[in-house]
Amino acid sequence: MADHSDSDSSPKSSSSSSSARRRSPPRVRAHSDEGGSSDGVLVELPSQDARSPGADPDAGIFVSMPADDATSGETFEDAPDDLATARSLDESIAVIDFPDESSAAAECRKYKEERDVCAREAATLRRMLQELVGREVSSSLHADDPDERAPLHLMLDDCSRLVLELNSMVRSREEEVDSLRARAAEVQVSKEVVDAYLGSWRQVSELTIGRMVASLDAVVGKDALSFEGADQDGISAVERKTSLLTERYRQALLGIEQLEQVLAEVKPGFVATGQCDHATLFGNVSEELVSSKRNEANFIQKLKTSMEENKILTEELEKTKAAREVAIAEAGKTKAEIEQMEHKLSATKEKLTMAVTKGKSLVQHRDSLKQTLAEKTGELERCMVELQQRSDSLQESEGRIEELKMLLDEKSVEHEKCLDELRETYNAWEAAKASIEQLNDANTALTISDGVLQRIGEVMSEATFPEDLLSLEMIDRLEWLVEQKKIADMVFLEHRKVKDILGSVDFPHSVLTGELDSQITWLVNSLGQAKDDAVRMRNESSEALHRLSAHESKLVSMHEEIDRLTIVLLEEKQEKDILANEQSELMSLYNAAVDKLSVISSQNTELVKAFAEGSDVKWEDNEPLETTKLVEQCLSSIQRRAKSSPVVCESVEKLQALVYTLHQELTLCKLILEEDMTDRSERMRLSGELQKMTEAVYVL
Known part of the structure; x- marks a missing residue:
């Protein structure tokens, strides 16, 4: 029986020791009753009959143990880890004493009391371990029922199992704590690496921003805003200087576009495409400026020449004015003589009626010439207007040239006025001279006046006059002829002026040697071609x-x-x-x-x-x-x-x-x-x- 008990307890202790060696659980202590003392332990039989609910709980073998003072207060604890290896089977078996039958009942009762105390404490310990583990009592564990006494070794097995589970939970928590510490250390290292990287990146960015600011200062220049915003960071300075550089670049592009448009309007062969190379554009502008400068020099030279001519004409005009004053004085003297001769001229009116008839044909011819001249003059004026527009479009690049042109126009107007006044004075002088000559002829040769009047009458009879002049006197028709003569002179002067203006135009040699009509036709064709070139240049500028x-x-x-x-x-x-x-x-x-x-x-x-x-x-x-x-x-x-x-x-x-x-x-x-x-x-x-x-x- 003792051998059977030993075989029952030995494997359990061996398994407990092996499991304790693997997991190293904390030692579980079962305290005995404070007031009781035991001299032995009742070892239950591990048979199925003894573990059944109806078996006698007192069945088993009582193992006597020495009850001295040193071990009476000791608690029950698990065997040490080296029990299975250090001790042999003979050393681990307690000495079994068989007392007499009189003390067996007392020992059994004492054992039962201690067993109940141990069972209650084991149940309490198991319940505490279950609460620590955090799970409900499973079906595999025995219920803690005071009516049904569970064997002590089952409670201890349950406690050992719960302790192992608690140990595994503690170890898992320790592993989690270690992993969290490792992760915290890795995060700290990563933070240090990131801080170092950010510091190096910040230094590199500061150096880059410094170089960019220096480059922008070299291009844009250090303005007052850069000194006011010196406290700001480099990025804001770069943004501000970049925006300033962009604004200047846009202004430069706008100036280039305006310059290209002006060049397209001034230069016939240039087309404002908007995509022209800046070097080509500036080269064209330089060429155009040089040509404009040359034209300006030519215009200045022509202006100087015209000023010299105006000076000469002014001197001649002063001389003419002096002569006019003299002529006016002589005209005052001759006025009296003319009044005296009026009664003589009345006689000649009859003879002049014959000349009126001949003046009609001259008037008709003069009207046709006047109409033709008016048409030519209108065409010439249109050509002059178009030529003036073209000249203005070519001279828009320089304001000075335009001012000089306006001054030249004013001088030309003044010159024309002077010419008109001179022409009128000359006509008056010629009329006065003719009158004086007639008076002198009349005074000196009164004898031949009849012949002259007869000749005038013959001439006027050959001339064709309008029907409304036929009923007038000869003197009226003669005055009409004189007026027509003045008109013809004015037309001739205008014709000459037109020829002079056309002579100032650079005509080809073939056109220059031709007639006036061919020159006007060539000028009209040139103006039409200039219009076509302007339209083409405008289209090319829009495409550009x-x-x-x-x-x-x-x-x-x-x-x-x-x-x-x-x-x-x-x-x-x-x-x-x-x-x-x-x-x-x-x-x-x-x-x-x-x-x-x-x-x-x-x-x-x-x-x-x-x-x-x-x-x-x-x-x-x-x-x-x-x-x-x-x-x-x-x-x-x-x-x-x-x-x-x-x-x-x-x-x-x-x-x-x-x-x-x-x-x-x-x-x-x-x-x-x-x-x-x-x-x-x-x-x-x-x-x-x-x-x-x-x-x-x-x-x-």
């Missing part, structure tokens, strides 16, 4: 403006694309840095996982070897390790040996569950390692693609 706007929009789109690519490059660089940090973190995790896997693999190998040795399974070191088959062989061997003992079966099941758990952990670690390898290859591929994209963006 359209092309310029298209190029500006394209330039704006290119600037926007450059800004977008810069932003994308910065984002890709940030992502690259983030991926690099993640890669370093994952590499550290990967190395830790590899180390952990190697440790777990070595532990698994040692555990399998120890398990094979414990189960008497032959295995050599040079053979390949097949964990599953070897564990199955060991378990089958242990099951064959432990069929006679249910406790051993339970220990084997626990060991099998533990081995299965370790195998699953090993498989999971291998899967994690494979996933880490896959992630690492994917990260390497993404890093290569990111490097290529970065190079492409730098190229762009």
